[in-house]
Amino acid sequence: MFLRKLKNKLRSLALVFLIQFSLAINSPTLTAFVLAVSARKINSLGRLTVLCLRRSIFIDDVQAMARWSGQIKYVIIEREHLRLVLYHFLTRVERETISETNYYTSNIGQAGKQRYYAYLNKMFPTLKKFINFEAGLAGNFGYIEQQELARIFLEKNIPFFVLHKEGLTFAGVDQATANEYVKIYKTFKFIGSKMLFYNQQIFQALVNLGIPGLNQDQAVVVGIPRMDNYFNSAGTDQPSNQVVLFSFYPSDKFFNFSGEAGGKKLATIKDIAYNFHLWLMRFAANNPKIKVVIKTKYAQQYLDYVTDIFNKNFRKKINNLVITNLGDASKLIKDSRVVLGFKSTTLLEGIIANRFIISPYFGDIIPNDALDYFTKYPELVKYAKTEKELSEWILQTDRYLDYNQESKNKFLTDLIYLPDGRASLRTEQAIINTIKNNK
Template identity: 40%
Template sequence: MLRKLKIKFKSQFYENVLKLSMVIGNPRFTASVLAIITGRIKRGSEYTALVLGRTIFYDDIDAMARFSRKLNYAIIHLSYWEIIFSHFTDPAERKMLTETNYYSSDYCRKGKENYYRYLKQMFPYLKWSLKIDAIISGNIGYVVQQELAKVCGEQGVPFIALHKEAMDVYGGRLESYSDFKFIGARILFYNNRIREEALKRIAGLSEGNTAVVGIPRFDSYFRDQRKPNHKQVVFFCFYPKDKFLAIIRDEQKLARAKQAYADFHKLMIDFAAEHPDFRVIMKTKNAQYYMDYVLGILRASHQTQPSNLVITKSGKASDLILSSSAVIGFDSTALIEAVAADRPVICPDFRDFVSSQSWNFFAGFEGLVNYVKIKQDLDKFLLGPMLQTDQTKPTRNTFLERLIGPPDGNASIRAESAILETIKNY
């Protein structure tokens, strides 16, 4: 607890100092503050990439640093760039500005111009201080990086995106990408289908500035052969405002789907209460509202939390998956990770809520999934002698190659090689 308080105090202190640097309008001071708060991963390389940090993207960076080791990394969380951007924008307008309307609306026009001018003055100091050779982001659309990418191009630093939102292509929500624009040096995709669909829709993309590398954070599943705890399962929780629900047009079906979301979470809580010999981990995303959703279902159905039930937003997905005997979730890359780790997959059967299966990356590979409609299904899968899934190597490899490229544990090497090639040829 004391350590958490110290971290929170330190973070708040640097946020306030960063805001002060903006108030006095000193770009060099701003660069100095950013340099101080920078996290570093050193690998003895002559090249350093500045990472625009987000929680899941850290796992990809960590994998590249562990398994490829060709780059040094300097990491500044996106929240600090948001502080700088917000200084120049009207709060009401900032709420209206999104990734999809950044280039098509007039929101924050003057703020974007002032932000750009400030970055243009600040970035040379930051580049010198951190010895930056490239900038890497986990998404092409983040609002706060658009002007930064422009400045990078003008100042000879390649801006590269390792687009981690790859599975959007399976959600039936592709048209929003038509409003995006890529002004960086190169974009790296998880799989070929994402690349092909992005090339059709996103301005600034070409065959020459795109590449497919796979998913670096998946490499550990092909390299780590640890044995699972046969009395532990992990459930990657979902939330009733996700992209699957967005494609349900019928209001009555949508209401039933939202209730089904809550019912499945309750089913997992009930299982933990009924089977104290199992350790049930319910993993939420990082934002507090994800945690509040699960805790609300718990409080509505149980007076106390079962001692064997862990509800958490921390912990690496790879560790949770590798240490568990089964992985439970819905419409999540965690389920693809489970297949890569050779762990059985359990999924609520929500397929009847929509007629099209374009969102379902398991379509055609249903044998890899144990579908749950009722409580008895879950009990059968978790309490039976063995989960039955078609984890034969040809089926598994065909499924994985379609989604993550060659299932060989070398995505980190391909990603860093592509980044280095971009740096050297820029």
């Protein structure tokens, strides 16, 4: 494990060095070569080739499409490598201030963006020659390093798609609430051929918002491809004596609190989140025969958040407790009896897999606020208000696990469109049809 991590780290550093070197000598051809040879390939038997910009959850969708539809070969380049190229043409101050929300509404980095576009334009033919792609695909339409690249795709009459992995609306909310939620995108533009959506509400909300470049004809609802993993293997996976918490970082989940009152609420929310993690660690210490996994996002700050909680409260290792930022979420869910977390699609995956779901309770702080997937479906989740409740539910899942199938299906339809295991097929077909119609 250590040697593999060291090898990956050295490879990553070498690629960064080569990209920076190619920029220093002003060689778009070398940059394209480095991006191409470092690209990861998924489904080499696909009849069409699509260039992808990597993002962790998005790549889970891509892998599902390759597995359950299999018509497209995906060649994946690191989005962060493109950002290196963009940042090369920006000053330090511009790098710190440019963002998705101001990319099209300010003059920050204007000259740098033009130079970035010119460099990509020179790089593009070589990249296409090496990879021979017929379209581009990303998991969000706001990434700053993506804007000029997508523009070049369209200028060269090559389709560019976005499988919109962000902004999953909450089950049961009305369309007016969904419309309000997507106003965070009001300064964005859509540069692409077609945007593919997880569910009907987010589709309608973004179309209603009137984002430049996006209209009804450029949008289609397909569902969430990675959820096919559960529908298409239903009944074949038997969980072990394991529980998994998909750790949540309070400042990420509750970013819209401001002022003194908002600050106090956020402080209380942070306490609840802290205790929820701590309760599960204590549960692991008190129940050594049950494996407890706390899975964080990959970035070091998320891993540090959980390890700091552990280090402040425990003096020695708990053998049955694993804290990690690695591992496949799908496998962790399939191997676990209980899935814990908050406002994460992993909880939806747990519902599909018929796992027991536990979340922290924030209702006393933010009542009547659609901040939880289960706001209108509380029967599908257990909200742990105390450490005792959390422990009791984990130890007695058979007693409490009893999903109403009608409620479960309605919940899933609200969030993932059709709960039929065919999202991968719909997504790839939408891409293929657009490529064919574009020729």
